[in-house]
Amino acid sequence: MYEDLTVFQKRHREKAAAMLAESFHTNPLFVYLFPDEKKRRKVLGNVYKGTVEIVSSVSDVYVTSDKVEGIFAVRRTDKASYSPALYKAIIKTGIRSILLIRDVPLIPFFKKAKKLSVVSQKMAIYKKQKPHLVIDMVAVDPACRGQKFMSRMIRAALKEADSKKTYCVLETETLENVRIYEHFGFQLSQKIEVIEGQLTVYVLIYDPFDQTSHLLNIY
Template identity: 25%
Template sequence: MGVNVRPAETADIPALAEVLADAFEDDPLMVWILPDEESRRARLARLFAAEVRYHHLAGGGSEVAVDENGVIGGAALWDPPGRWKQSTWESVISFPAVVRALGTRMMVGAEVGGVLEKAHPQTPHWYLATIGTGAQARGGGYGKALLNSRLDRCDRDRIPAYLESSKKENIPYYNRFGFVVTDEIVIPDGGPTVYPMLREPK
C-alpha cells in the first residue's frame, strides 16, 4: 500500500482532527489534561481542529499522509521557524473553540502550555507540534513518510527540528530520525514527564 504526503487543506480538518484524536487518546499528557475517558476523544478532536484551523494551517507546515484512495491515515502539524508560538490574534479567535474543547480543564491546559513554552528553544527551527497515525493505519509507514517529508526540507535548508515526546517509549522511534533528548520537563502537581528532542540537520 502506497502512502503519499501532501499539504493539509481546510477541508481536511474534520478527518485530520479525528485521526489525531485517535492517536492521542491514550497519550499521558492528554490523559492528564483530559482525564475523563468518555469525553476525551471528542474533546481532543475539537482541540486539534481548533489548533489546525486557527494556527497551524496558516504556517504552511501541516501535512497529511493518505492512502491510494486519498483517505487520511496520519497527520503532522509543523510550525516554521519563528512561527511556533500563537499570535495574540490567533489566541483570541481560537479561544471559544479551545474552551469548548477543554471545558473545566482549560486552566490545566494553559498551565501545561506555559511549562512547555518556557522550555522551548529560541533559536530558529521547525517545530513538530503534533504527529499521529490513526489506529487503522498504524504500522503502515505513515509516520515515517510524514517525518521524512519535513526533515528532508530541514536538511536542505540546514535548519534544526524540535519536538516534545510525551511518551517515553516513542523516544527510540524519534532517535532513528536523528532526534536526541535534550532535557526532561516535569508537568507540575503530579503531571507526566515530557521529553524535548532536538534534531540537527544532516
C-alpha cells in the same frame, strides 16, 4: 521534499480532527488535563478541529493522502509566527473549548493548565538559537500504524533540515515516541517533568551538523 504528502485542505479537517482525537486519546498530557475518559473523548474530538486551524496559521500542514492516514506540521522559526489567521483561529477554538468544558470543573482544570507553563519556559532556549525547523504536529491513525506513514512524514522534514543545513526540534510525552524519534536520528535534549510520575515532556533535536551540542541533555 514534501512531494509524497498532500497539502492540508479544509476538506481534510473533519477526518484529521477525528484521527487526532483517536491518536492522542491516551496521551499522558490529555489524560492529565481530562481524567474522565468520556469527557476527554468529547473534548478532543471537537477541539482538534480548531487546533488544526491554529497550527495551519503558523506552520505548513500536510496529510498523507485524502484518506488522512496521518497528519504532519512543520514550522520554520525564521518566518512570522503571528497573523490575523492565527488570532481568528485562537478565538474560534477558545469559544469552542469553553462550550465543551462547561461541565468540567474549571478551577482544577486551570490549575493543571498553569503547570504546563514550565514547558514554554524550558522551550524558550531554542528560540534564541539560529533559525530552525519545528515539528508542531505529527500523528498516524492507530488503524494505519506500521505502514511507514510516520516515516514518510518525518523524513520529509529531515530532508529539508539536511538541505538547509539546519536542525529540527520536536516534543513528545511518551518514552515510546522518544525511541521512535531516536530511530530517525533525533537526540534527547530535555526531559521536563511537569507532574512527577504522571506527565513528562521530552524535547528532541535532529542535528546532523552538530550545531546544537550545547543544547543536548539540558535537564
